[in-house]
Amino acid sequence: MGNPALRIAVVGPAFPFKGGGAHHTTELAHRLSAAGHEVVIESWRAQYPRFLYPGQQTISEPEGEPFPGTRRRLDWRRPDGWWRTGRALRERDLVVLAVLSPVQVPSYLGILGGLRRRTPVVALCHNVLPHERKPYDVPLMRRLLRRVDGVLVHSGAQADLARGLTGRPVRVAEMPAHLPASAKPAPPDGKVRRRLLFFGIVRPYKGLDVLLRALAAGPDGVALTVAGEFWGGLEETRALIAELGLTDRVELRPGYVPAADVPGLFAAADALVLPYRTATASQNVWMAHEHGLPVIATDVGGFGEQVRDGEDGVVCAPDDVPALTRALERFYTPGEPERLRSGVRPVDHGPVWAAYLDVLTGAITGAVRAP
Known part of the structure; x- marks a missing residue:
């Protein structure tokens, strides 16, 4: 009442x-x-x-x-x-x-x-x-x-x-949800692009370094877009990308992402990755679901409740390169990206x-x- x-x-x-x-x-x-x-x-x-x-x-x-x-x-x-x-x-x-x-x-x-x-x-x-x-x-x-x-x-x-x-x-x-207003999400076309998305402010607790190491060890030919402001560590990130041999597979888009650019970023990816070491609550899972994307997330904060493992995404242990590597490999099992995408349902907020x-x-x- x-x-x-x-x-x-x-x-x-x-x-x-x-x-x-x-x-x-x-x-x-x-x-x-x-x-x-x-x-x-x-x-x-x-x-x-x-x-x-x-x-x-x-x-x-x-x-x-x-x-x-x-x-x-x-x-x-x-x-x-x-x-x-x-x-x-x-x-x-x-x-x-x-x-x-x-x-x-x-x-x-x-x-x-x-x-x-x-x-x-x-x-x-x-x-x-x-x-x-x-x-x-x-x-x-x-x-x-x-x-x-x-x-x-x-x-x-x-x-x-x-x-x-x-x-x-x-x-x-x-x-x-308190999602920023943006252009209408692009309708899914069913294609697997072998590209992942890391979105939002980049800070150490969000585990981008863990994701980069897992990407290097994980399935071949998978690319990553990193879009968001870096609160320090940009040059260190570029050095790690080069050290891991990922220069041709990782696109860095440092800086604030206007809401109008969000639909294109999500439409170009197979999944949003949230490799956080710690978390409380995040809007990024809801944002991915609004754009029809499954989510690969660590089991911190509320991610384990927002992401249904095996239904609309994959959940793995935090701050664990082998665990995230296995999650990426599991996600890219033939037919799995399409199946997980089909399980995504925008939430009635x-x-x-x-x-x-x-x-x-x-x-x-x-x-x-x-x-």
């Missing part, structure tokens, strides 16, 4: 910022509004210093429909604005802080200072702690999660991590979103207000 209409503020990135966090914040606001809530987004004029976010931060054209009730008053350089934003939100029924990185914590503490506990606050944690941690990550997140009234995470493992940092109520809800909103707004109606 749905919860009563609320006045809700979602604090997080929105257009012109790009990426999954901005897509999620915007889609969340649209869904809350459609459910009858009065919603605003408090977004940023400037979100991170350049040295903390080496990739492209903003885009010139929105990928999807921007939320009309978006205010861009926050600036990492203006702590006084953090407090003023919190003060302006005191009359809201719920404030949702979209937590993407511990780097946001000082600004969120400023907002909490402005709120003065007048409004219940939920920390919506995309990751409770980063995959690649700094010494300050745990103390910052502990301080934030002990100041809010409730925490929402996207997996049981993340809930356990959050409960190790705070005694506040922690709720779990599956992260629903409406019920997932409805459950997500119930859990989020239930943070208020469920009386989790901290003493």
Whole structure:
């Protein structure tokens, strides 16, 4: 059953910022509004210093429909604005802080200072702690999660991590799709292209190096496209490709991939590969399924639930070159790419979103207000 209409503020990135966090914040606001809530987004004029976010931060054209009730008053350089934003939100029924990185914590503490506990606050944690941690990550997140009234995470493992940092109520809800709008997916033509796709920001925890070594040891004649921003390691990746003799089989497309280019990338591949060492939740499985592609993924985070091994993809052990090599060989068994593609079904995300909103707004109606 749905919860009563609320006045809700979602604090997080929105257009012109790009990426999954901005897509999620915007889609969340649209869904809350459609459910009858009065919603605003408090977004940023400037979100991170350049040295903390080496990739492209903003885009010139929105990928999807921007939320009309978006205010861009926050600036990492203006702590006084953090407090003023919190003060302006005191009359809201719920404030949702979209937590993407511990780097946001000082600004969120400023907002909490402005709120003065007048409004219940939920920390919506995309990751409770980063995959690649700094010494300050745990103390910052502990301080934030002990100041809010409730925490929402996207997996049981993340809930356990959050409960190790705070005694506040922690709720779990599956992260629903918030895919960037793009051109219509190309209809499948049934051809096996012997090409795989690695898509998205390239960081060490995503295991591209493991995939390259497995590709070199795996089935002959299989190519790979790597499309996404490199957060360091581009030259090291090029050197590894040369060392493994893969120069003619690996295409690197470093840099942000506009949504309009996504259908062509997926149409040119037989499968999306997610060789992550660790994961929480990812939209990439849903994106592959929307484009009719099976997925080869490691059994981390939610991949083992999103990918049905032997039905619409292949699941293998993480950080294990032989295991991933066997997965590639299994995928390219004659007839298998076609069979796995035929098992791909785009998910109906409406019920997932409805459950997500119930859990989020239930943070208020469920009386989790901290003493």
